[in-house]
Amino acid sequence: MSTLHALAARAARAPRAASGDARRLAALHVLDTMGCAVSGATHPIAAAAARHFGDSLRSRVLRWSAQAHLDEFDALHAEAAVVPAAVVVPAALLVAEHEGRPGAAVVDAVLAGYEAVVEAGLRFGGASLYGSGWWPTALFGPLGAAAATSVLLDLDEERAVAALAIAAAGLGGLLSTGSFGEAHYLLPGRAAADGVEAAYLARAGATGSLALLDGPATLALGRPPSPASPLEGVHLERCGFKPYPCARPLHAVIDALLALDVRDAAHVEVALPSGLMSFVNADREVPGPAEASAGAAFAVAAVLSGAPEDVSTFRRARLPAGVPPTTLVPDPELDALLPGHWAARVTIETPSGRSSHRVVDALGSPARPLPPDAVLKKFDTLTAGRLTAWRARCLTLDDLDGATELTRPIT
Missing domain, CATH: 1.10.4100.10 (2-methylcitrate dehydratase PrpD)
Incomplete structure (x- = not known):
């Protein structure tokens, strides 16, 4: 057949x-x-x-x-x-x-x-x-x-x-x-x-x-x-x-950010499976809403807005003031979780030190419907x-x- x-x-x-x-x-x-x-x-x-x-x-x-x-x-x-x-x-x-x-x-x-x-x-x-x-x-x-x-x-x-x-x-x-x-x-x-x-x-x-x-x-x-x-x-x-209007790899990122206190963050590091990094970015300036919806910095902005489910942060395609520098790095350990789990690890630096949180199953996944x-x-x-x-x-x-x-x- x-x-x-x-x-x-x-x-x-x-x-x-x-x-x-x-x-x-x-x-x-x-x-x-x-x-x-x-x-x-x-x-x-x-x-x-x-x-x-x-x-x-x-x-x-x-x-x-x-x-x-x-x-x-x-x-x-x-x-x-x-x-x-x-x-x-x-x-x-x-x-x-x-x-x-x-x-x-x-x-x-x-x-x-x-x-x-x-x-x-x-x-x-x-x-x-x-x-x-x-x-x-x-x-x-x-x-x-x-x-x-x-x-x-x-x-x-x-x-x-x-x-x-x-x-x-x-x-x-x-x-x-x-x-x-x-x-x-x-x-x-x-x-x-x-x-x-x-x-x-x-x-x-x-x-x-x-x-x-x-x-x-x-x-x-x-x-x-x-x-x-x-x-x-x-x-x-x-x-x-x-639950969030952005590229799916960023959903675990948003969940991790929500578990951390990012209000005083001086820097945010987002780690993703290398296999999912080809269509996301960490740019602070983007051509338009399409790129913003794939942007790690815009995911941070959405969490800081208090309403990550709101489409407006991504549609505006301009970062508001106060969004800390955001970097994007591959994490081979997260690759091992694919294809069933689109995981992310977020590390923030604040005046009081560094803290990190990993999310294996984002809200909306079969494990967390x-x-x-x-x-x-x-x-x-x-x-x-x-x-x-x-x-x-x-x-x-x-x-x-x-x-x-x-x-x-x-x-």
């Missing part, structure tokens, strides 16, 4: 294998993702992109998916190093609206889409791909969107595998370095839109090579796919909601409390007659 066949089978299994709790969790993922997308529409980067996009299905998927990731606030599977929420949820909602599908079909699609993109990330090394310049979400995101759309189009096994093959034919996505700009955040949008398109093409009879992930991808990525991960529940259950009440509070904050009725409908997604009840209030 080819890797694409295995991914398609896994995606098809997910809705059947999901427990009632997993289905309710999928609805919470839809809620969290769309809160990020609504807030993302006000992000400084969003304005330039919004002027370009129209109202076609592809354009809407691309725009919503990009917005969902703009604040780095969308859910992540750390071991696979992918953010499935941004590439799957908008696609599932908008295709369901387009096809007149009920809420239960959206839940099925989200479960299937998460399963495909996470399993692909796991089988090709997850965070280790950062070291060779690849962004796993951009690489494998089209597979997640294609799997989700295949469910909503009721594609049979042959057509669903073809959808993944068509999506795989265009896989790519380099990890941005230096200035991220708008381009980095368009990648999840393009991935989602390409995946949706792949499923529609498969429905029309188009096909692709079923060996793409076993031959060409192995050469391009420098590794063959590993064996399939254990069939235990569904992958969505191990995707963590983010963000409670549902905190996810709901996050949604209300991101939407300024304007979507309370929408929130109630989303939490009963499995029982909704149609997806338009959720898509219509979102622009």
